[in-house]
Amino acid sequence: xxxxxxxxxxxxxxxxxxxxxxxxxxxxxxxxxxxxxxxxxxxxxxxxxxxxxxxxxxxxxxxxxxxxxxxxxxxxxxxxxxxxxxxxxxxxxxxxxxxxxxxxxxxxxxxxxxxxxxxxxxxxxxxxxxxxxxxxxxxxxxxxxxxxxxxxxxxxxxxxxxxxxxxxxxxxxxxxxxxxxxxxxxxxxxxxxxxxxxxxxxxxxxxxxxxxxxxxxxxxxxxxxxxxxxxxxxxxxxxxxxxxxxxxxxxxxxxxxxxxxxxxxxxxxxxxxxxxxxxxxxxxxxxxxxxxxxxxxxxxxxxxxxxxxxxxxxxxxxxxxxxxxxxxxxxxxxxxxxxxxxxxxxxxxxxxxxxxxxxxxxxxxxxxxxxxxxxxxxxxxxxxxxxxxxxxxxxxxxxxxxxxxxxxxxxxxxxxxxxxxxxxxxxxxxxxxxxxxxxxxxxxxxxxxxxxxxxxxxxxxxxxxxxxxxxxxxxxxxxxxxxxxxxxxxxxxxxxxxxxxxxxxxxxxxxxxxxxxxxxxxxxxxxxxxxxxxxxxxxxxxxxxxxxxxxxxxxxxxxxxxxxxxxxxxxxxxxxxxxxxxxxxxxxxxxxxxxxxxxxxxxxxxxxxxxxxxxxxxxxxxxxxxxxxxxxxxxxxxxxxxxxxxxxxxxxxxxxxxxxxxxxxxxxxxxxxxxxxxxxxxxxxxxxxxxxxxxxxxxxxxxxxxxxxxxxxx
Ligand code: HDE
Numbered sequence: 259x260x261x262x263x264x265x266x267x268x269x270x271x272x273x274x275x276x277x278x279x280x281x282x283x284x285x286x287x288x289x290x291x292x293x294x295x296x297x298x299x300x301x302x303x304x305x306x307x308x309x310x311x312x313x314x315x316x317x318x319x320x321x322x323x324x325x326x327x328x329x330x331x332x333x334x335x336x337x338x339x340x341x342x343x344x345x346x347x348x349x350x351x352x353x354x355x356x357x358x359x360x361x362x363x364x365x366x367x368x369x370x371x372x373x374x375x376x377x378x379x380x381x382x383x384x385x386x387x388x389x390x391x392x393x394x395x396x397x398x399x400x401x402x403x404x405x406x407x408x409x410x411x412x413x414x415x416x417x418x419x420x421x422x423x424x425x426x427x428x429x430x431x432x433x434x435x436x437x438x439x440x441x442x443x444x445x446x447x448x449x450x451x452x453x454x455x456x457x458x459x460x461x462x463x464x465x466x467x468x469x470x471x472x473x474x475x476x477x478x479x480x481x482x483x484x485x486x487x488x489x490x491x492x493x494x495x496x497x498x499x500x501x502x503x504x505x506x507x508x509x510x511x512x513x514x515x516x517x518x519x520x521x522x523x524x525x526x527x528x529x530x531x532x533x534x535x536x537x538x539x540x541x542x543x544x545x546x547x548x549x550x551x552x553x554x555x556x557x558x559x560x561x562x563x564x565x566x567x568x569x570x571x572x573x574x575x576x577x578x579x580x581x582x583x584x585x586x587x588x589x590x591x592x593x594x595x596x597x598x599x600x601x602x603x604x605x606x607x608x609x610x611x612x613x614x615x616x617x618x619x620x621x622x623x624x625x626x627x628x629x630x631x632x633x634x635x636x637x638x639x640x641x642x643x644x645x646x647x648x649x650x651x652x653x654x655x656x657x658x659x660x661x662x663x664x665x666x667x668x669x670x671x672x673x674x675x676x677x678x679x680x681x682x683x684x685x686x687x688x689x690x691x692x693x694x695x696x697x698x699x700x701x702x703x704x705x706x707x708x709x710x711x712x713x714x715x716x717x718x719x720x721x722x723x724x725x726x727x728x729x730x731x732x733x734x735x736x737x738x739x740x741x742x743x744x745x746x747x748x749x750x751x752x753x754x755x756x757x758x759x760x761x762x763x764x765x766x767x768x769x770x771x772x773x774x775x776x777x778x779x780x781x782x783x784x785x786x787x788x789x790x791x792x793x794x795x796x797x798x799x800x801x802x803x804x805x806x807x808x809x810x811x812x813x814x815x816x817x818x819x820x821x822x823x824x825x826x827x828x829x830x831x832x833x834x835x836x837x838x839x840x841x842x843x844x845x846x847x848x849x850x851x852x853x854x855x856x857x858x859x860x861x862x863x864x865x866x867x868x869x870x871x872x873x874x875x876x877x878x879x880x881x882x883x884x885x886x887x888x889x890x891x892x893x894x895x896x897x898x899x900x901x902x903x904x905x906x907x908x909x910x911x912x913x914x915x916x917x918x919x920x921x922x923x924x925x926x927x928x929x930x931x932x933x934x935x936x937x938x939x940x941x942x943x944x945x946x947x948x949x950x951x952x953x954x955x956x957x958x959x960x961x962x963x964x965x966x967x968x969x970x971x972x
Contacts, residue, residue, distance in 0.1 A: 284359055285659055286383030286412045293654040304334055345644050346395045349440055350406045353389030354541035355608040356548055358597035360384050360411055366592055370501035372621030374413040383412045384595060387611055388488040392443050393454030398533030399540035401454035402483045407493035408613045412659045415702060419617040420513055425482055426494035426581040429474040431723050433632015457755040466764040473579050473730040479748035481523035481741060481810055487543045489554035490522045497630040498575045500623040500707055508707050510575055511560040512582055514589045518555040520815030522958045528881045528914050535879055545600055552821035553598045559589035572801055574722035578629040580729055584807035611655045612641045623707040646670055663692040727772040727797040734774045736808040740961045750784035763787055772797055819955040820848035822884040828855050831893025834863040836921050840887050843948045854878055864891050876903050880910040885955050890921035899927050910972040915963050917954035936963055
């Protein structure tokens, strides 16, 4: 069973890991070593290095007298404290991060000359930051929102930032609309509500007036917006990029991250409860997974479109509100990423990391996607105020591993002590160094792709960007029945919070009716509005009628139930053999069982021994687990039966469609709760039952139970 973890036991917990612990060979981690500060055995000192004798009392004129201005120790301490906060990110403020590495599956020289994609032996350190978009730094992790998925590759040729999301498209087509969109989705300006979500008037007002948002909004109303774990999200580069090989041949690509942990979500009721019961649910999950050696892994892949095929689709590759269905262009795997180390200091690493889509290396280039073009400006610009000037690349987490002799000088917080006299190029004083590097493959100087442009300067949206509904329709029609229901409920919930009826009606009539009339009818019924009879625009529809890759159903990943958290409910009188059996069976699958008792005190087993528990049932409610098991022991089962908290735990687990298992003795308890056995509610503790339980856990939810579970209160 999971032992209580102390900071000191962190290292020893990394046993039986999914992959070897690479932390010690990660070059970026080694480069951070010079900046890590360990105060163990050290005297308390001022920032100037003076040892402090009294950190309890300020300097005063007499024990009861006024404090003195000359108290440099207190002044230094308070001055520093007064400036401890930096501006949070204007979007994606709430996030968490981890270190890891990337390894290419082979040599992809035919596609790109990028060095980190040439050699399967090459280990490229990465730092990843996941985030929500709307909420401030302290907001809940499980709000309905898009998740940021930003990866910094510290390659030998410089940093490459793949700054993506967990959804493959975006709300708008042109960067000039981004401030409008963000102003609309952020909390209402008069009362700063709601925190973390889009269920309010200004968001729905904007998106109902701007139909290009339709596709992304339906993704945001789907289960993708309430992931079970950051480890269980797909990631997307969104824009079409270019990869260029040593011969100068370019291909269009879309970047994908595919999690080995599967793609799973929580239910909306769970998401809302978790936002209160564990605001840090996602960051805790990622932290614990890494601490316990369940290193999350993703496969990096690309959809490749040769330059010659640019115009072969029924949408424009440059339009960021469109995806390339995987049925048309499959994802080619390039390599894998493993996250195997938590940060030492959240502020220094996660808060100060600065991503920018403009950070690319030779072999990668942009396209003319007008959203991407705007992003290339925004990210560096925002760091200048957030991180206090143009030297943010010198902050340890942002430093490339490649040398960066740029000739740039000075500015706020300059840390490098540049030697030499010439901070200009060309120069003859310092031998001409640093010098340009030709772009030839071996030399490695960056060369932009030589795209031919011959055009008028105009403010205009391309006609090829004009279809806003075909892919939104494809998305809805590719969902399984339960996913469609969740989408209907999400629109109904969000629009139910919108005060202005005209906005609700506009969403239904001008947006949903053009996506799918059954969707529009279901949502309008829930809002008490008349169902629209027909679409208001002519939607040509995608050639492809369904794309299975868009649904989460069946995306189980390859590692089974490794890392899933299972609550094992025990009380006085529990049979220790029954507990051991299930715990061992779960641990053999690398799942994480936790014993939960009536209180945090040990319970007394049927044979009178003390059995320590990991937490109380109340302290770790059902929403924090992927499933539950109730071991044998008549007295224990009776105690659970008499406990409102335990019964609520079980009913809620059932309601949230999670796998449940009870030893045969549990039949009575099940009857009392009014629950029936099903494909994921199992009785018995023989190997066959365990296997059925593991299978249900791997599938994550018992969807067939959803209609029955509606009537269960919880
Ligand atoms: Fe961002 N975005 N964005 N964005 N974005 C920022 O940069 C911006 C967009 C994304 O963990 C900001 O350092 C503009 C698309 C992520 O630190 C800012 C536009 C995608 C993160 C900014 C977009 C993203 C950001 C805020 C439209 C998915 C968090 C603080 C033209 C492909 C990175 C910062 C992290 C953060 C601007 C649209 C992803 C203001 C102008 C599309 C994952 O610069």
